[in-house]
Amino acid sequence: MSIIILAIESSCDDTSAAVSKDAKILANVIAGQKVHELWGGVVPELASRAHQQNIVPVVDLAIQQAGISREEISAVAFTRGPGLIGSLLVGVSFAKAFALAKNLPLIEVNHMQAHILSHFIDSNPSFPFLCLTVSGGHTQIVLVKNFLEMEVIGETLDDAAGEAFDKSAKLLGLPYPGGPLIDKYSKQGDATKFLFPEPQIKDFDFSFSGVKTSILYFLQRETKKNPDFIQENLYDLCASIQKTIVDILLKKLEKAAKKLNIKEIALAGGVSANSELRTRFEELGKKNSWATYIPAFEYCTDNAAMIAIAAHYKFLNNEFSNQQAEPLARYHL
């Protein structure tokens, strides 16, 4: 019999539902939330309200697009954490109610684990592999031993890589989320125009708050001399900032791959949508004879397809949750 999973993702500001059948994605519907743009960041209370409005139509559409009936579903999966507690609560409550109504088993999924398992939607890395997970909330290098066993070997001590992009964009006066805009403007800029210092952090850990502060002080100094400095140099500033962040990420990844002697290397999370990171990751892979993996664009940022895939492997391993499950804002791998 086929395993059909209905999966719900609501950890931040995207409401998503997906349906998988035997680990193949039949539907992956994502409703973004425009309300946060005005505020320069995700407003948790607005996010959970928008999830409440979106969740029913998003799930309906996913089931419709998948071309399945509710009676065929084998289990309901949900993101338990990490994430914004109010946002998670909407997805968890919806999943529990759906499972209760249809008498279905529940499967809880760790969002970071799901970002890593998103690789198995379209490809098939061999274990063990290393995954650099870079999102708005997290920056980790993870040793992936099998579908369910993973070890964080390095992580950020302060800001996440996505935050570094978004906060730098904010300093440049760009709207939230600034990561994709920095990516876009960088294409027309000179990345060697401005140099920002790289932090010296031990082993495979990262730090981005120093970079952000040095950008802040640099901009303050320059705009004092020339109030139009940012507008006149926007593209070069974007390219230089992007290069600094990508340099930091790839240096640590290469160091970890060499130290652990692993040549199966993957990239996951929202920031893996960044075009410079993608290109230079592939180049680094060629140089080091790595087999490299990057999820398709729609599976890089938050989505429920990755929750469905993670849940599929939990289903095979008989790992079920129950009606007592509560969301977790912090949830380690």
Ligand code: KG4
């Ligand atoms: O994984 P994700 O969708 O949500 C979290 O779990 O955080 O990641 C969102 C992050 C945001 O910080 C956003 O600015 C960043 O990914 N991002 C990018 C790009 N696309 C998304 N950063 C740089 N370049 C991009 N093209």
Ligand code: ZN
């Ligand atoms: Zn994410």
